[in-house]
Amino acid sequence: MGSLWGYRGSLWGLRASRVLLVGLRGLGAEVAKNLILAGVKGLTMMDHQQVSPEDTRAQFLVPAGSVGRNRAEASLERAQNLNPMVDVKADPENVESKPEAFFTQFDAVCVTGCSRDAMMRIDHICHQNGIKFFAGDVFGYHGYTFADLGEHDFVEEKTKVTKANNPTVDDGPGAKRAKVDPNETTMVKKRIHFCPLKDALNLDWNNEQIQAAMKRTSPDFFLLQAWGGVSIWGRALYWGDGGQYWGAGQH
Numbered sequence: 001m002g003s004l005w006g007y008r009g010s011l012w013g014l015r016a017s018r019v020l021l022v023g024l025r026g027l028g029a030e031v032a033k034n035l036i037l038a039g040v041k042g043l044t045m046m047d048h049q050q051v052s053p054e055d056t057r058a059q060f061l062v063p064a065g066s067v068g069r070n071r072a073e074a075s076l077e078r079a080q081n082l083n084p085m086v087d088v089k090a091d092p093e094n095v096e097s098k099p100e101a102f103f104t105q106f107d108a109v110c111v112t113g114c115s116r117d118a119m120m121r122i123d124h125i126c127h128q129n130g131i132k133f134f135a136g137d138v139f140g141y142h143g144y145t146f147a148d149l150g151e152h153d154f155v156e157e158k159t160k161v162t163k164a165n166n167p168t169v170d171d172g173p174g175a176k177r178a179k180v181d182p183n184e185t186t187m188v189k190k191r192i193h194f195c196p197l198k199d200a201l202n203l204d205w206n207n208e209q210i211q212a213a214m215k216r217t218s219p220d221f222f223l224l225q226a227w228g229g230v231s232i233w234g235r236a237l238y239w240g241d242g243g244q245y246w247g248a249g250q251h
Helices: 004-017 026-038 071-082 116-128 197-201 208-214 218-227
Strands: 020-021 041-044 086-090 110-114 132-138 141-150 151-162 177-191 238-239 244-246
Touching: 020 026, 026 041, 026 071, 026 110, 026 132, 041 071, 041 116, 071 086, 110 116, 116 132, 116 197, 141 197
Parallel strands: 020 041, 020 110, 041 086, 110 132
Antiparallel strands: 132 141, 151 177, 238 244
């Protein structure tokens, strides 16, 4: 029952969310499709660029005859048709021209194809105002994702482990006498602290804890930094019992 209500709570939260999506190329179109089909309350698609011939082959929301039109506006009709219950809007302006107050109307902001400076500015605004922030991009066979969810509380269901009744000498150590009942579970509350993108990019790699985390970090993290992006490829830099995450998308 706990899992059912946890799922329902997440679903209700999703249906009440207003999301800003920046960048309507291939990745942005895929994100838009998933959000609309999931049933968010509202989605604002923002892109100041025009549709290119390449977009008509890699971006399924723009019709073939849309070359030269604004990318967000050209994507609106097909996006809305995916789910008429979602309020889908198009904004043809440059996200870098938007003031801080603009972002506070949203519950979550997803940016794709943005510069590092733009991502850090938007994430700073989101972090200060308790807005969920996601960023990502794709470069051929490489890509990255970053999430700053502030303080994220969640409940994890775990199989309950109980001690055996009337253990004997032959039962072995106490740890081996523990019984696991797959039909009996317990709910464990957890909290993850996400850091801003700026902090993730300014890590001190001489720190011993971070050096240990490097063993679990993809080399693509450094490759994409050289390209002007940031990637942890779904691997958070994590340590400590407190669940501290330094920059990170999770899968």
